[in-house]
Each structure stands twice: as structure tokens, then as C-alpha cells.
Amino acid sequence: MRTLISSAFVSLDGVMEGPGGEPGYRNTGWTFKDIAFDPAAYEIKGREQDEASAVLLGRASYEAFSPVWPDMADFPRYKVLPKYVVSNTLREEDLVSNWGEITILRSLEDVAALKETEGGPIIVHGSAGLNRNLSDAGLIDRYHLLVFPVLLGAGKRLFSGTDKDKQNLALVESESYGNGIQKLVYDVTR
Numbered sequence: 001m002r003t004l005i006s007s008a009f010v011s012l013d014g015v016m017e018g019p020g021g022e023p024g025y026r027n028t029g030w031t032f033k034d035i036a037f038d039p040a041a042y043e044i045k046g047r048e049q050d051e052a053s054a055v056l057l058g059r060a061s062y063e064a065f066s067p068v069w070p071d072m073a074d075f076p077r078y079k080v081l082p083k084y085v086v087s088n089t090l091r092e093e094d095l096v097s098n099w100g101e102i103t104i105l106r107s108l109e110d111v112a113a114l115k116e117t118e119g120g121p122i123i124v125h126g127s128a129g130l131n132r133n134l135s136d137a138g139l140i141d142r143y144h145l146l147v148f149p150v151l152l153g154a155g156k157r158l159f160s161g162t163d164k165d166k167q168n169l170a171l172v173e174s175e176s177y178g179n180g181i182q183k184l185v186y187d188v189t190r
Contacts, residue, residue, distance in 0.1 A: 002114070003121040004056070006131050007048055007144040008158050015155035016128050019148075022064055027152050035148060036179040044144055044183055049077040053120030056111070059087035061126030070099040084122070086111060086130050108137050115139065128156035136162050142187050143169070149180030 009019040009031050018025035021032070055078055057065065062085040069075050082101045086108075095102045105111055111134065114122065124131060124140075134140050145158075173185035 001116060002053070002119050003141045004111075004115055004124065004134065004139055005048070005052075005121050005142045005144055006124045006134070006140050006158075007045075008126075008131065009146050009148060010158050011148055011150045011152045011155075013151045013153065014157045014159060015152040016126075016131075016158045017152075017156035025155060027155065030150055030152060031148055035150070035181070038177045038179045038181065041146060041177040041179065041181040041183065044146070044185075048123050048144060049075065051121055052077075052081060052123040054082045054084060054114075054122045056084045056086065056114075056122050056124045056127075056130070058127035058130035059085060059090050060129070062087070062090070065126065066096045066099055070096065084111075084114060086127075108133060108139065111139055112137075128158065131158055132160035132162075135167070136160055136164055138167070138188075138190075140188060142172075142185065145182075145184045145186070147182045147184060 008016050010016045011030065015027075018028035019031040021029035062083075070079055080100050082103065083099065084103050084105050086105045088106060090104055092104065095104075105114065124134065131140070168189040169186035170189050171184065172187050173183065175183045177183075
């Protein structure tokens with residue numbers, strides 16, 4: 001069984017919307033505003049590229065990343081990894097042609113089936129709605145969180161407010177940085 005890893009920039013109050021400057025959110029770009037850059041805090045991002053065998057995205061994140069990531073020098077390995085997009089509305093003709101193999105999955109059942117295939121870890125970037133649904137369905141195995149020292153109030157959250165059974169987490173790695181960012185890596189315990 002493949003490991004499904006949720007990787008997120010998240011505010012202390014759980015918001016993950018618009019960290020890099022995506023339009024449409026009033027606090028967009030919050031990971032860069034008033035927080036000093038510390039390259040050590042982002043070491044986990046390089047490690048994720050090296051360890052991942054596939055990328056999983058929701059439709060909105062796919063539509064935000066696909067015009068930019070294929071040509072970014074910061075993400076060269078992601079260009080060649082298989083990508084899976086969970087969407088009921090995306091069509092094959094909507095997919096970009098310069099970002100390697102891309103497969104549309106139509107349901108969480110399709111994601112569960114993907115996890116049963118042979119291969120290494122699958123990494124989820126962005127995709128707030130997908131992350132909440134995957135978590136609620138018990139499909140996420142690990143969280144890679146960079147928690148930023150900001151309170152954003154409104155915005156899309158990493159975790160849903162669904163009334164569900166408790167999920168226990170085991171802290172497997174943590175580090176604090178001088179700029180206030182904390183790296184927290186949790187395994188979901190079952």
C-alpha cells in the first residue's frame with residue numbers, strides 16, 4: 001500500500017488558502033509577508049520531491065499549478081512524476097501537455113484504489129477541499145506541515161469541521177526556526 005502524504009503551509013489557526021499569492025483571497029501571500037525567509041524551514045519541500053513517486057491534486061490546485069509549475073526550476077522532479085487530479089468536472093482536453101503523465105480520478109474510491117497500487121509515496125499539495133475530504137475518509141497517512149506564526153481568521157482550512165471519529169497522530173519529526181515557522185510531521189495512527 002502506498003503512503004498518502006498531505007503537505008501544507010498552514011497558519012496557526014488552520015488556514016491554508018492563498019499562501020503563495022494566489023488571487024481571490026484577502027490575505028494572499030501570507031507565507032511571505034512579514035516573515036523572514038529561512039531556507040532551512042523549506043528543506044522538507046526538497047525532500048518531498050525526492051521521496052514522492054506521484055502528485056495528487058484537487059481541480060482548483062491543478063488549475064493554479066499547471067500553468068506555472070512545469071517550468072519552475074524549484075520543482076524539476078515534479079515535472080516527470082505522474083500526476084493525479086481528483087475532479088468531477090475536469091475533462092481530458094483541459095489537461096496541460098507539458099507536465100508529464102496526468103490522470104483524472106473521479107472519486108475518493110479512485111484515490112483509495114490508487115493507494116493500493118505498487119509504488120512509493122503520493123504527495124498532496126494545496127487542495128484544501130481535497131485534503132479535508134481525504135482526511136474525513138481516513139485516506140491520509142502522513143502530514144507534512146509548515147505552521148506559520150500568523151492568525152488569518154477566515155479562509156480555506158486544512159481540516160474540516162465534520163463531526164467524525166477521533167484520529168490520533170504520532171509526531172515523527174519537528175523543528176522550530178528563528179522566523180517562527182514550525183515543521184511538524186505526523187503519522188496517522190490506526
